[in-house]
Amino acid sequence: MNAFTARDTIARSGFRDLKVVAKVRESAIITSFHIEPVNPEDWRDFEPGQFLVFKIPMPQRAGEKVYVLRNYSVSCSPAAKGRYRISVKREAAPAPGLPDGASSCFLHDRIDVGDILKAEGPRGDFVLDKASLRPVVLLSGGVGLTPMVSMLHALAAMPDRRAVFVHACENGDVHALRDEVAGLLAARPGLSAHYCYRSPSERDRADGHFHSEGMISKDVLQRLLPIDDYDFYLCGPPPFMQAIYAMLREFGVPKHRIAYEFFGPATVLEPDGARAPAAPARPTRIESAGEATTVEFRKSGLTAVWDGKAASLLDFAEDQGLLPEFSCRSGICGTCKSRLVSGEVAYFEEPLDELGAGEVLLCCSRPSGSVVLDI
Numbered sequence: 194m195n196a197f198t199a200r201d202t203i204a205r206s207g208f209r210d211l212k213v214v215a216k217v218r219e220s221a222i223i224t225s226f227h228i229e230p231v232n233p234e235d236w237r238d239f240e241p242g243q244f245l246v247f248k249i250p251m252p253q254r255a256g257e258k259v260y261v262l263r264n265y266s267v268s269c270s271p272a273a274k275g276r277y278r279i280s281v282k283r284e285a286a287p288a289p290g291l292p293d294g295a296s297s298c299f300l301h302d303r304i305d306v307g308d309i310l311k312a313e314g315p316r317g318d319f320v321l322d323k324a325s326l327r328p329v330v331l332l333s334g335g336v337g338l339t340p341m342v343s344m345l346h347a348l349a350a351m352p353d354r355r356a357v358f359v360h361a362c363e364n365g366d367v368h369a370l371r372d373e374v375a376g377l378l379a380a381r382p383g384l385s386a387h388y389c390y391r392s393p394s395e396r397d398r399a400d401g402h403f404h405s406e407g408m409i410s411k412d413v414l415q416r417l418l419p420i421d422d423y424d425f426y427l428c429g430p431p432p433f434m435q436a437i438y439a440m441l442r443e444f445g446v447p448k449h450r451i452a453y454e455f456f457g458p459a460t461v462l463e464p465d466g467a468r469a470p471a472a473p474a475r476p477t478r479i480e481s482a483g484e485a486t487t488v489e490f491r492k493s494g495l496t497a498v499w500d501g502k503a504a505s506l507l508d509f510a511e512d513q514g515l516l517p518e519f520s521c522r523s524g525i526c527g528t529c530k531s532r533l534v535s536g537e538v539a540y541f542e543e544p545l546d547e548l549g550a551g552e553v554l555l556c557c558s559r560p561s562g563s564v565v566l567d568i
């Protein structure tokens with residue numbers, strides 16, 4: 194989601210074959226894949242911050258899907274024509290007996306140089322506002338640094354725009370792309386970094402590899418950022434995003450100066466109502482809406498008249514005070530998939546993935562007549 198000028202950077206070009214030309218271990222848990230279109234004509238430029246959508250094959254079992262769709266941000270310089278790099282964190286099972294992350298573990302464990310991946314894009318509007326003259330603060334947690342590194346490449350190529358790269362992670366073992374960032378910072382004056390390790394190792398201490406310890410605090414941010422009018426970019430796990438967003442808002446940073454991207458289902462960042470209900474606060478049921486088109490949210494016990502103002506069923510649900518899960522808001526990730534109990538919808542953006550019978554993607558559809566949704 195980008196607070197800056199809405200530019201349509203979506204390239205609807207379909208899935209292409211991309212060959213893995215290098216696989217590089219960046220940390221104990223993050224590995225990069227350098228990939229090139231098999232057909233050079235399939236190259237598409239990207240904006241720093243954009244991602245590719247991958248079709249990852251799954252072991253086939255009867256009745257199950259044969260692939261999953263997953264997004265990975267491009268982590269290299271946008272000037273690197275002909276080759277993308279993605280940097281993927283291996284998402285191991287959180288507890289014994291649970292499955293490993295389907296796509297990330299497949300990429301880490303099964304994909305090597307010479308293999309072909311299918312990907313679509315680049316996509317996404319979480320992109321560096323290159324036209325702005327304001328200084329930039331890139332704030333990342335964990336693998337959320339991937340779009341920030343690409344943005345830092347773009348910033349380092351600019352003559353004098355100031356930028357601070359702030360990264361929080363567990364410790365030096367999982368800190369990826371550190372040397373590359375150091376090289377970029379050395380490119381010119383006006384670029385700096387701050388690393389916050391949650392639990393630094395003895396070696397991190399001995400090497401002086403980090404600048405602060407624990408969580409990024411208000412004090413740290415205040416020290417790092419003299420009063421100025423910054424463009425902020427945020428990407429990291431939900432608790433990181435929520436904490437940083439709250440601090441920035443407390444500092445008086447206006448919402449439109451904070452652009453952010455979630456790597457999973459999006460979460461409410463602003464408890465006081467960034468996505469809060471417009472109305473009504475309590476569910477209502479309309480007994481008779483006459484000829485009007487209505488949307489019934491069955492599980493929520495709420496029916497509302499569709500007035501055509503909301504861009505999508507997802508926006509409409511949010512306007513009614515509901516908070517369905519979402520992530521990409523552009524028909525890719527499937528996070529907002531819901532069951533259509535009755536009625537029909539029309540898609541203004543074709544879902545990238547096939548939908549099962551009775552399924553609907555809320556983020557890219559509108560009702561064609563009255564509908565009943567199972568949310």
Ligand SMILES: Cc1cc2nc3c(=O)[nH]c(=O)nc-3n(C[C@H](O)[C@H](O)[C@H](O)COP(=O)(O)OP(=O)(O)OC[C@H]3O[C@@H](n4cnc5c(N)ncnc54)[C@H](O)[C@@H]3O)c2cc1C
Pocket residue numbers: 244261263264265266267279280281282283284285286287291292293294295296297298317336339340454455456457520521526
């Ligand atoms: C715009 C965007 C950009 C992104 N960019 C990047 C990037 O640059 N780098 C990156 O690494 N990621 C990125 N991601 C995240 C990426 O798309 C995947 O979500 C991530 O790799 C995890 O997918 P997976 O298939 O490996 O895990 P999944 O199969 O989706 O599982 C996720 C986690 O849940 C656990 N799990 C699975 N089943 C269960 C269960 N039954 N009970 C409990 N736990 C379970 C898994 O072990 C795993 O830890 C991005 C996401 C978005 C939306």
